[in-house]
Amino acid sequence: MCGIVGIVGHSPANQQIYDALTVLQHRGQDAAGIMTCHGGELFMRKKNGLVRDVFQQRHMLALKGTIGIGHVRYPTAGCDSSSEAQPFFVNSPYGICLAHNGNLTNAAELAEVLVREDLRHLNTSSDSEVLLNVFASELSRPGTPRVSAADIFTALTTVYRRARGGFAVVAMIVGHGLVGFRDPHGIRPLVIGRRELASGCEYMLASESVAIDQLGFTFLRDVAPGEAVFIDEHGRLYSQQCVPVSRHTPCIFEYVYFARPDSIIDRISVHKARLRMGDLLAEKIHRIWPDHDIDVVIPIPDTSRTAAVQVAQYLGIKYREGFVKNRYIGRTFIMPGQELRERSVRSKLNVIDLEFRGKNVLLIDDSIVRGTTSAQIIDLAREAGAQRVYFASAAPPVRYPNVYGIDMPAAAELVAAGRTEEEVAGLIGADRLIYQDLADLLRACQHHDADIQEFDDSCFSGRYVTGDITPSYLERLQHQRSDQAKARRRQMHRGMLKAIRAV
Ligand SMILES: O=P(O)(O)OC[C@H]1O[C@H](OP(=O)(O)OP(=O)(O)O)[C@H](O)[C@@H]1O
Numbered sequence: 001m002c003g004i005v006g007i008v009g010h011s012p013a014n015q016q017i018y019d020a021l022t023v024l025q026h027r028g029q030d031a032a033g034i035m036t037c038h039g040g041e042l043f044m045r046k047k048n049g050l051v052r053d054v055f056q057q058r059h060m061l062a063l064k065g066t067i068g069i070g071h072v073r074y075p076t077a078g079c080d081s082s083s084e085a086q087p088f089f090v091n092s093p094y095g096i097c098l099a100h101n102g103n104l105t106n107a108a109e110l111a112e113v114l115v116r117e118d119l120r121h122l123n124t125s126s127d128s129e130v131l132l133n134v135f136a137s138e139l140s141r142p143g144t145p146r147v148s149a150a151d152i153f154t155a156l157t158t159v160y161r162r163a164r165g166g167f168a169v170v171a172m173i174v175g176h177g178l179v180g181f182r183d184p185h186g187i188r189p190l191v192i193g194r195r196e197l198a199s200g201c202e203y204m205l206a207s208e209s210v211a212i213d214q215l216g217f218t219f220l221r222d223v224a225p226g227e228a229v230f231i232d233e234h235g236r237l238y239s240q241q242c243v244p245v246s247r248h249t250p251c252i253f254e255y256v257y258f259a260r261p262d263s264i265i266d267r268i269s270v271h272k273a274r275l276r277m278g279d280l281l282a283e284k285i286h287r288i289w290p291d292h293d294i295d296v297v298i299p300i301p302d303t304s305r306t307a308a309v310q311v312a313q314y315l316g317i318k319y320r321e322g323f324v325k326n327r328y329i330g331r332t333f334i335m336p337g338q339e340l341r342e343r344s345v346r347s348k349l350n351v352i353d354l355e356f357r358g359k360n361v362l363l364i365d366d367s368i369v370r371g372t373t374s375a376q377i378i379d380l381a382r383e384a385g386a387q388r389v390y391f392a393s394a395a396p397p398v399r400y401p402n403v404y405g406i407d408m409p410a411a412a413e414l415v416a417a418g419r420t421e422e423e424v425a426g427l428i429g430a431d432r433l434i435y436q437d438l439a440d441l442l443r444a445c446q447h448h449d450a451d452i453q454e455f456d457d458s459c460f461s462g463r464y465v466t467g468d469i470t471p472s473y474l475e476r477l478q479h480q481r482s483d484q485a486k487a488r489r490r491q492m493h494r495g496m497l498k499a500i501r502a503v
């Protein structure tokens with residue numbers, strides 16, 4: 001789940017894009033990049049690492065111009081090497097750079113056609129590079145020195161026809177302006193902000209509204225599914241619905257875990273959705289376990305806090321912060337490799353013993369995916385002297401891979417896949433485990449103000465809204481992107497580097 005941002009303004013864009021990327025850092029910790037444009041020249045800095053580590057003063061000074069795009073990456077395709085950090089760039093036509101959040105489900109087929117028929121070169125295994133080349137190929141069709149907003153929308157209409165999956169994109173066309181578009185189901189989020197200055201209007205596109213707020217822009221609206229927007233270099237905004245919306249199904253996992261609570265996605269407040277998740281989870285606990293013996297509710301920081309407060313309040317039980325999180329360690333779920341994730345949970349969270357000693361504790365998390373966090377946390381709670389350790393998840397069991405931009409490619413790595421809730425409880429070591437029901441999660445995320453009737457809830461339901469996910473696709477994905485496969489690839493890469501050095 002990457003974070004993307006684009007700005008067209010009247011003052012230097014570099015610092016603003018940097019600031020927006022730090023606000024979106026929770027969406028990707030692996031790599032960061034910025035590209036800006038000034039007088040027809042492009043400037044780029046991208047590398048593996050957190051935003052604060054990738055950009056030093058000298059890089060910032062070199063990023064000239066009042067228009068630019070930025071990206072923070074959490075890989076879901078290709079590999080995690082710095083060559084796949086974004087934005088990506090192609091010099092023809094016009095010079096286009098692109099930053100992508102999401103995952104194409106037909107990247108392999110597209111790549112083949114791009115090479116064979118569009119005569120394009122692909123330098124990496126990234127699906128985002130594929131998407132950029134499809135756009136570039138379609139945009140080159142008019143064959144004129146400049147293209148209009150209408151030409152850009154025509155090109156994107158064909159991009160929509162060719163590309164499948166989840167995608168929210170910002171792209172910059174040299175000498176033209178900033179483009180943004182969102183997949184036909186609106187799986188991945190994208191919002192527009194505006195700022196009126198004496199010098200004119202400035203625009204910002206971003207993955208989450210929190211970036212718009214923090215940069216002092218005014219939230220204008222979400223980009224609609226299948227819609228494209230174009231902001232020219234003079235700050236004029238054009239938009240067009242490139243494909244009709246048949247089903248608007250935002251990713252429900254944004255509300256469960258990914259997005260910041262202070263963001264509003266598709267007119268649904270993430271914070272309020274999480275509060276309702278807590279309410280409905282508590283209702284269920286009360287319903288199925290009226291004579292519970294829970295002494296205290298303890299959240300697993302950070303994301304579960306909002307729901308946990310509601311559980312405690314509804315059940316009339318004490319709420320206590322029993323785990324202390326090291327604020328300098330990032331989110332573990334989006335770290336690459338199981339070994340690193342396991343090490344990080346332990347070094348990130350520590351217990352305050354007295355909140356556990358002799359008590360029956362109910363630990364709350366927003367979700368259980370691989371079970372990395374829950375299994376270790378339950379051990380910690382026991383070591384701290386808890387008498388009984390119950391566990392509740394504000395989301396239902398994650399049993400199916402995600403193919404739209406969350407790196408859960410292999411069912412075999414999901415602790416609940418093919419297992420009953422009792423079996424999962426046994427595996428993570430809980431005395432009792434309670435999951436949110438899917439119907440309640442859907443209810444928690446719906447809001448009468450928003451028109452959303454359905455969500456992409458594939459990781460819970462196994463229903464894929466794009467309709468192109470077959471068992472053989474999932475098998476291939478597992479084969480290519482399981483932790484084991486990634487480790488094998490890293491090993492091979494290291495071997496190749498060694499061999500090259502030896503030569
Ligand atoms: O079952 P798992 O595979 O461990 O995944 C689920 C856990 O990972 C996430 O936490 P993370 O530490 O990434 O971020 P947070 O601080 O926002 O909660 C999520 O909030 C759960 O705690």
Ligand SMILES: NC(=O)CC[C@H](N)C(=O)O
Binds near residue numbers: 075078126128405
């Ligand atoms: N998490 C994402 O949005 C990833 C974007 C893209 N698929 C990549 O791997 O770089």
Ligand SMILES: [Mg+2]
Binds near residue numbers: 300304
């Ligand atoms: Mg967590």
